[in-house]
Amino acid sequence: MxxxxxxxxxxxxxxxxxxxxxxxxxxxxxxxxxxxxxxxxxxxxxxxxxxxxxxxxxxxxxxxxxxxxxxxxxxxxxxxEKLKGTWKLKQRFDYDYNSNLKFSEYLEVEDNQLYFVDKSNEIILEINLNDNPFIYTDFAGFPSLKIDKEIWSISIRELRREKRLRCRKHIDYNGNLLCKIDERGIIINKKKRKIALEKEIDTYYVKID
Known part of the structure; x- marks a missing residue:
């Protein structure tokens, strides 16, 4: 039975x-x-x-x-096309320092090239998007960028006339999966939730040119 x-x-x-x-x-x-x-x-x-x-x-x-x-x-x-132009670093998190993606003061995007440029105008990292194109990954969807073992997601949003380029790491340089908990969406108070959602929880750049 x-x-x-x-x-x-x-x-x-x-x-x-x-x-x-x-x-x-x-x-x-x-x-x-x-x-x-x-x-x-x-x-x-x-x-x-x-x-x-x-x-x-x-x-x-x-x-x-x-x-x-x-x-x-x-x-x-x-x-x-959305990335083309010059971006200035606005926020950077400590855990992004040990990374193959070298965040610098500026990010310049021309055609299929990403240039990470420091304050002295020296290129510290160059990524050719023909050789290393944006891809889809189960962890981050499209567009994702794979650098060795690391996987990053790239997203753009505009807030109060400020265009933001956000970078989130999903797989680190050792191949470990990283999970980030975002609890902003469950904040009960609407005003506080809106303020929280306008802040970024990832490293990001702002468009300056």
Whole structure:
């Protein structure tokens, strides 16, 4: 009798899990198509990668692979265009000092080159994005930057006319996974939550040119 009950519970759990996966899959498909129509190609690309993680052998996955192949070069070009210009370091965290990504006073982006430049105008790190392009990773999505074992995510947002380039480390130079807990979104007081969300919890630059 216990065996039958256990089997019944297991079958129901398996069925519920399959149903949940199907619902999540459909949600990603709808979102991906919506983002494409809105020309939000980076968001669409991340959705198609999520589809592959859920389903790897159906027409959905075949379509997702095709979309990724088409969107990836478009998204790489888009993020480089957004990065072009000169950025000044605004905030840097101590744990980012021991890193292959050498944060300097300035970051200059020209075409497919990233130049990390110090106060004396000396280039301390140069990254060629043709040789080391932005990629998708399970830890950080797209755009991610892989430098040896390290994996960084790059994101841009504008707040009060200040454009910010944020850098978050997900894998360190030893290959260890890093997890950062962000509790700002669960602050109950709306005013305090808004103030907290306007602050950055990562190393970031601001656009100056």
């Amino acid at each position: 216990r065996t039958l009950i256990s089997l019944f519970v297991l079958l129901n759990f398996t069925s519920a899990k399959a149903q949940t996966n199907e619902e999540v899959l459909k949600s990603h498909i709808v979102s991906a198509e919506k983002y494409e129509l809105e020309h939000k190609y980076i968001e669409a690309l991340n959705c198609y990668y999520n589809i592959l993680k859920l389903e790897n052998s159906s027409n959905y996955s075949k379509n997702a692979r095709t979309k990724i192949r088409l969107l990836l070069p478009i998204c790489r070009k888009e993020i480089i």
